[in-house]
Amino acid sequence: MSSSDSGATPVRSGLTERRNRRSVGLGFFASELAVLFRRRRTWAMLLALAAVPILIAVAVRISSSGSSGRGPAFIDSITQNGLFVGVAGLTIAIPLFLPLTVGVVSGDSIAGEANTATLRYLLVSPVGRIRLLVVKYLAAAVFCLAATLTLSIAGILIGIALFPVGPVTLLSGDTVSIGDSLVRSLLIALYATVSLLGLSAIGLFISTLTDAPVGAMAATVVLSIVAQVLDSLSQTEWLHPWLFSHYWLNFADLLRQPIEWSSFGQNALLQLGYVFVFGALAYGRFSSKDILS
Amino acid sequence: MTTAVIASPSELAIKTDGLTKRFGRQTVVDDLALSVPRGSVFGFLGPNGSGKTTTIRMLLGLAQASAGDISVLGERMPQRLGGVLPRVGALIEGPGFYPFLSGSANLHRLDSADGFAPRGTRSERVAHALDRVGLSHAADKKVRAYSLGMKQRLGIANALLAPRDLIVLDEPTNGLDPQGTREVRSLIRSLADEGTTVFVSSHLLAEIEQMCTHAAVMRAGRLVAQGTLDELRSAGATRVSITTPDVEAATRVLLALGLDPGLPDATGPVAASVAGAASAGQPGTILSAALPEAVAPEDIVAKLVADGVRVRGFSVDHASLEDLFVALTGEGFDVVQ
Amino acid sequence: MPRTWHRWIPAAAAPVVVGAVVLGGVFAASASADPADKTPQQVLELAASSTVDTFSGTIEQSSNLGLPDASGLGGTGSSGSSNDGDLSSALELLTASHTLRVYVDGPTQSRVQILDDMAERDAIRNGDDLWLYDSKDASAVHSTVPADASGSTETPAEALTPAELATKFLDAVDPSTKVTVGDPVKVAGRSAYDLILTPDSSTTLVSRVDIAVDADTGLPLSVDVFAQGSSDPAFHVAFSSLSLDAPSADLFDFTPPSGTDVTEKALPNRADAPADGSAPDAGSHPEPTVTGTGWDTIVELPASGDATLPSDTSMLSQLTTPVEGGHVLQTTLLTVLITDDGRVLAGAVPVDSLLAAAAQ
Structure with missing residues (x-):
């Protein structure tokens, strides 16, 4: 703690040229991503997701007694073509594992900062509350993409390692080349990413309600389960098209020939609606919330 | 008791008017009128729970005032928050960092959050701030491994990331050893020498007394005193203490002169409840009383001697700030150190 | 930083905007130039003269037949014998969306x-x-179409297109049917005439059939069959998108993927499906007898020892209610009577009519 100012002079001169205009926030977004992906928790979650297709592939390989007769038919077809493992992994992970990890990241977004007391320092920096919300949301969206890509790529790699690989049979019975099938795998990962955007927005909103990140995470995950339960009840049929989980498993439409884009579009519109509504709610809550943590 | 600091608004780093914060039915900050002159080292004193931190949160736009106006560095808050806060460095109620990042990475992140901070000089500024708080050696250590004192220093380093016009330090010496406390004090002095206004809150009187030019005292959400340290000191009563075995005679003399040794002084601004008036009547007891301005100390001695009171000791004491603050804030005041 | 209720404006506005976009889409779809007025006869002729034989589109079909969802009855497609599979998949086509x-x-x-x-x-x-492919069990069925049998190649799925279904109704238009034209409608973004067929019969379960006929081409775009006493269609099939461009030729070039069970199957000698809206009747091999006319037509399949409709399958017992002399499968549009001696009678009529017909 030297009080000598000898070292300070050049810094001060550099500092006095303060920007007149606030930067767009790419720097802070990069920093947010760095914080997200420097956490061991994030890597643990991605590893757990990668383990899903790996476990499926290994289990199928070990048992490999052919058709089990349960579960989606194409879990069986991974024995014929390893490129299906990624899709099979996504199918298994979409109802629970992916919402779980997305709930952790989005539920932690604001509440986690409040919990580590870093929220007040960010706000005093000043980060700007709306900017913080936007950056937090975008980081959660990047995590969604990372999660689904991790699953897909891990699945494809383990599939190549354990099973024969060749041209892929689509649901329509048509056969496409390996290159085409990889493009479709990427599209499916994108579809799953888009599917999770609404849940991320809900998590962000819940995260602004509390200083306890665990509570926000749990609430987000529970909501995703509730939505899926409601989606499976015929009594709530009128509600189904409005549930954010309604189109989650419709990525199968990308495995048809030709690709059925309508579910992609409907899903994207629905998720966009959720992002709008819950983004606005998060803004309403957070823009004037007293930060007392 | 409140001594107004006479200064025009532009010369005030912080000014609040009628600032009030209610949580539900509880009023935490009540009608606060703070005036912090630019260039001052301003001590913000009060017991724990007196509303200091809530006030600081409102000053920095973290919490919304229920009523009242705030201006910081001449700009209205929180309306002009985006323009004001880049010029303000703050340590608020303890440091807050990502434990899984190094000290230096933490500062990089907080600096990137400030959209006005130039990116080019970031590394240089982070290194300089760490150097200023003596953390250069631990820059790449994870904050998880920091001691409380190191975190506190890192928090101060964060406040120093950019040149600031105002630095707000809430309990800056919390968790620091005596050496660290001394370093913080000299840091604050050097900041003040650079022309930065420093607003330090503390529940420790000694800390404020040693480094501040101005102070304000909070009690239960209300501002009970404000001014330069000298103004505050002079607001305290001067007291005379007489050590004598002839208590009754001495008491008579004092009463005749208009001093009240046995009971709390009702005339002075400060209630004299501390010094041992209760022990009157014992040989060699100390009698103590507030000294009205009209009475000269030497007249008291002359009168005592003339009346045959045996005086073993006589002293005139200017009230310490401690007496003052205890008087202002009640017995619960924490006067450690 | 807004201090008061202002901050909730976006939160309040967002659902309104979302709702406006959703409803706006609906309004935009309904607001467009109506086609020129036509008489029912002209619309019938328009539909009859339709020459569209090149198109691609998406069709939404839903049923509200008062039946449990057959897909929940176990073993759709993937289980059991092929005959049972045929029945359940036909039922599934009828009952599910x-x-x-x-x-x-x-x-x-x-x-x-x-x-x-x-x-x-x-x-x-x-x-x-002719290929049938089912991805669930990776099975394919191949048949060769006889050169002269173009009319009998219809698969159950094909029968579900609005055009095919509408043709059946339109072919059956007779004096017992009142034909009117309602307000123009929009289907799959195209304006269409709303042809309304109302049975002039008191015994049929069908109250009304709405057929949307494309104003440009005469192609039927949607069919809604309404049961007596219901304002929601009991059976609905409609294009949700339609393109009149020629589809890619690759789509018709089907080669069963490796690993597929391919069965060669001769085309069954099928009769035309009954013209009473009962929709495709898959697997009805024996020659049926038809009694009654128009909307009151009753189709009777003689007992044949064929296992197509074993009355003791658990699925049937779940669906049917016993009556004197047999079991009845009652839907909002169609009644099926399985007599104890193995005959099957079906028609868009109340069960009493079937019992009477069975007794003859």
Whole structure:
């Protein structure tokens, strides 16, 4: 703690040229991503997701007694073509594992900062509350993409390692080349990413309600389960098209020939609606919330 | 008791008017009128729970005032928050960092959050701030491994990331050893020498007394005193203490002169409840009383001697700030150190 | 930083905007120039003269027949004997909701895809080849179309297209049917005449059939069958998108993927499905007898020892209610009577009519 100012002079001169205009926030977004992906928790979650297709592939390989007769038919077809493992992994992970990890990241977004007391320092920096919300949301969206890509790529790699690989049979019975099938795998990962955007927005909103990140995470995950339960009840049929989980498993439409884009579009519109509504709610809550943590 | 600091608004780093914060039915900050002159080292004193931190949160736009106006560095808050806060460095109620990042990475992140901070000089500024708080050696250590004192220093380093016009330090010496406390004090002095206004809150009187030019005292959400340290000191009563075995005679003399040794002084601004008036009547007891301005100390001695009171000791004491603050804030005041 | 209720404006506005976008889409779809007025006869002629044989589109089909969802009855498609499978898949087609994609290029090239969850059933006709493919069990059935039998190649899935279904109703228009034209409608973004067929019969279960006839081409775009006493269609099938461009030729070029069970099957000698809206009647091999006319038509399948409709399957016992002399499958549109001696009677009539017919 030297009080000598000898070292300070050049810094001060550099500092006095303060920007007149606030930067767009790419720097802070990069920093947010760095914080997200420097956490061991994030890597643990991605590893757990990668383990899903790996476990499926290994289990199928070990048992490999052919058709089990349960579960989606194409879990069986991974024995014929390893490129299906990624899709099979996504199918298994979409109802629970992916919402779980997305709930952790989005539920932690604001509440986690409040919990580590870093929220007040960010706000005093000043980060700007709306900017913080936007950056937090975008980081959660990047995590969604990372999660689904991790699953897909891990699945494809383990599939190549354990099973024969060749041209892929689509649901329509048509056969496409390996290159085409990889493009479709990427599209499916994108579809799953888009599917999770609404849940991320809900998590962000819940995260602004509390200083306890665990509570926000749990609430987000529970909501995703509730939505899926409601989606499976015929009594709530009128509600189904409005549930954010309604189109989650419709990525199968990308495995048809030709690709059925309508579910992609409907899903994207629905998720966009959720992002709008819950983004606005998060803004309403957070823009004037007293930060007392 | 409140001594107004006479200064025009532009010369005030912080000014609040009628600032009030209610949580539900509880009023935490009540009608606060703070005036912090630019260039001052301003001590913000009060017991724990007196509303200091809530006030600081409102000053920095973290919490919304229920009523009242705030201006910081001449700009209205929180309306002009985006323009004001880049010029303000703050340590608020303890440091807050990502434990899984190094000290230096933490500062990089907080600096990137400030959209006005130039990116080019970031590394240089982070290194300089760490150097200023003596953390250069631990820059790449994870904050998880920091001691409380190191975190506190890192928090101060964060406040120093950019040149600031105002630095707000809430309990800056919390968790620091005596050496660290001394370093913080000299840091604050050097900041003040650079022309930065420093607003330090503390529940420790000694800390404020040693480094501040101005102070304000909070009690239960209300501002009970404000001014330069000298103004505050002079607001305290001067007291005379007489050590004598002839208590009754001495008491008579004092009463005749208009001093009240046995009971709390009702005339002075400060209630004299501390010094041992209760022990009157014992040989060699100390009698103590507030000294009205009209009475000269030497007249008291002359009168005592003339009346045959045996005086073993006589002293005139200017009230310490401690007496003052205890008087202002009640017995619960924490006067450690 | 807004201090008061202002901050909630976006939160309040967002659902309104979302709602406006959703409803706005509906309004935009309904607001467009109406086609020129036509008499019912003109619309009938328009439909009859339709020459569209090249198109692709998506079809939404839903049923409210008062039946339990057959897909929940176990063993749709993937289980059991082929006969049981045929029955259950036919029932499934009738009772559940589906999305279909249809690609047609001329009379001999067509492809119908039933888009199931995580699966798909395809029916592809390419020249003389007819393929049925089911992704659930990776099975394919191949048949060769006899050169002169173009009319009998219809698969159950194909029968679900609005055009095919509407043709059946329109072919059956007779004096017992009142034909009117309602307000123009929009289907799949195209304006259409709303042809309303009302049975002039008191005994049929059908109260009304609405057929949307494309104003440009005369192609039927949607069919809604209403049961007596219900304002919601009991059976609904409509294009949700339609293109009149020729589909890609690749679509008709089907080769079963490796690993597929391919069965060669001769085309069954099928009769035309009854014209009473009962929809395709898959697997009805024996020659039926038809009694009654128009909307009151009753179709009777003689007992044949054929296992197509074993009355003791658990599925049937779940669906039917016993009556004197047999079991009855009652839906809002169609009644099926399975007599104890194995005959099957069906018609869009109340059960009493079937019992009377069975007694004859």
